[in-house]
Amino acid sequence: MGVSAEKYQQSLDFLFGRLNYERMGSSKYSTSDFKLGRMQELLDCLGNPQFQVPTIHIAGTKGKGSTSVMIAEMLSAAGFRTGLFTSPHITCYEERILINGQQIESEQLVELVSELIQVVEQLDLKPGNMNPTFFELTTALAWMHFHKQHVDFAVMEVGLGGRLDSTNVCDPLVTVVTNISYDHTALLGNSIEQITREKAGIIKQGIPVFSGVTQPEALAVLDEVCQENQSLLYLLNRDFMRLAESHQNSQLEQADDSSQIPAKNQQNIQVKTPWSLIDQMPVTLLGTHQLTNATLAVTVIDYLRQQRIPLEDAQMRQGMSYLKWPARIELVQKNPPVIIDTAHNGASIEALVDTLTASFPQSNRVLIFAATKDKDVREMLGLLLPHFQTVILTQYLSNPRRIPVEELVDLTRESQKTTGNTSQLIITDSPEAAWSRAKVVLTADSLVCVTGSFFIAAELRELLLGTTDEVLVTEPC
Known part of the structure; x- marks a missing residue:
């Protein structure tokens, strides 16, 4: 009808x-x-x-x-x-x-x-x-x-x-x-x-x-x-x-x-x-x-x-x-591995990092990160930065609660200065731009992780998978 x-x-x-x-x-x-x-x-x-x-x-x-x-x-x-x-x-x-x-x-x-x-x-x-x-x-x-x-x-x-x-x-x-x-x-x-x-x-x-x-x-x-x-x-x-x-x-x-x-x-x-x-x-x-x-x-x-x-x-x-739960430490692409997760507080970031450490051996790790206002972004960055060689900062587009990427850059550099972290920073203004930059820096031993909020997870997932839940098996970055 x-x-x-x-x-x-x-x-x-x-x-x-x-x-x-x-x-x-x-x-x-x-x-x-x-x-x-x-x-x-x-x-x-x-x-x-x-x-x-x-x-x-x-x-x-x-x-x-x-x-x-x-x-x-x-x-x-x-x-x-x-x-x-x-x-x-x-x-x-x-x-x-x-x-x-x-x-x-x-x-x-x-x-x-x-x-x-x-x-x-x-x-x-x-x-x-x-x-x-x-x-x-x-x-x-x-x-x-x-x-x-x-x-x-x-x-x-x-x-x-x-x-x-x-x-x-x-x-x-x-x-x-x-x-x-x-x-x-x-x-x-x-x-x-x-x-x-x-x-x-x-x-x-x-x-x-x-x-x-x-x-x-x-x-x-x-x-x-x-x-x-x-x-x-x-x-x-x-x-x-x-x-x-x-x-x-x-x-x-x-x-x-x-x-x-x-x-x-x-x-x-x-x-x-x-x-x-x-x-x-x-x-x-x-x-x-x-x-x-x-x-x-x-x-x-x-x-x-x-x-x-x-x-x-x-x-x-x-x-x-048969259970599936989208964007919860979800492997959306296998070659190279791409993980999308909705972690947006310290406890969920810790669970994500522990899982990556236990389950994925790749040594060249790329983080795509965007966050929401009123979250403890300093805590999240402090937990994430030591585990990634490249950090791509961005902002999602679908919700006004996003932290502008310029503000994320300041928070990240502040964290790096405090902890001595030397991860490479890449700055982009959209999830699509972040994904494009990620593909440029990947090697045969790379892993990409997208996290920081529900909204960045949703936008990157839709960009990669559209409306399907099928993992991209053969399409490389």
Whole structure:
């Protein structure tokens, strides 16, 4: 039947025309801008679809997206119709709202936005600044879609923080807090305790909590909040753990051009939960941190099995074996290796560097780096610079939160002066120009890594792959 390109674009224009905090630096807003009452009233007008869908609710500083997609894929492989809501998107808006891995269709999006517009027009007339934001409307769209499509489960990733996030109006089956580190400190707080308390705001009365948090100060907050809510708390390395793993992922397969890349689908872990011992669970995403995310995801699924939700080990393995998660230490080209990652804080940069060190032997490393305002760019550069011989600084084009490349140059030179780093600097004004310069400096023993923000990852990924997820195997730089 189809929908006209004009109607589709009008729907997107309506959504992106709302106040959009993803396009603003955190210095431009505060917790007073986030109002769950506004989100609840929006959902009330829509019939509260969030209460009609069994939900797994997931927060955390990093790893929440990977953990969400792992849980969703295992449920889908077991035959359950599973919705997945994540943010931000890499290539297109529809990536945020999936059912069994399939994006919401343009016809469905237009239909749901038409329903939303009628409600929003009435809310906009109310006193007290009721105007729903871009993310609130997107979250509502996800629940509307999942409800109309009769999903069995919805896996909902928190957008920012937890306590005041627009996803935090559901009644979940399970609550997950992946981990805690410093990010969005202007909004969430500048201590681990403060940030943990914001993330722990998704904990509900009597709902079990599964967490990969390890810092003592964060654990103390989680324990306190769980006791207040009479919620059982299951912790990594106390109640569930990874007992063993194969190290086949460090073995290398030989490509036709003699470049070396990590063998695919070769990480396998053994997970001990409070109820089971699960062997040979594949993890297709690169990095030791993904083994931790997988341990958490498998434990959540095993808990659901204890609630009489039928899932077999083989189905869990099947879901994990076919999992893809774009721009999360993603190998997008093999000759030479090109890695794209969305790392944008110290903890995620450390995970990226550790993975490159463990899995890629190339000695001539080229970094393409762009960053977002209000991030700790000095920390990121301090972690990255020692591991790259050439650093190409640039700026993404799709979002006004970008740091101008001239400012990045000053920060990088300041870091080099402080640390004695001698990486070659190349300055460009766009991702396309950065990629062109990268191709000039490559050798047979090169690796390219693109990182610093979601936006540079998205723009470079689209430049290389377009809309496909297929790795470029034969096309060299």
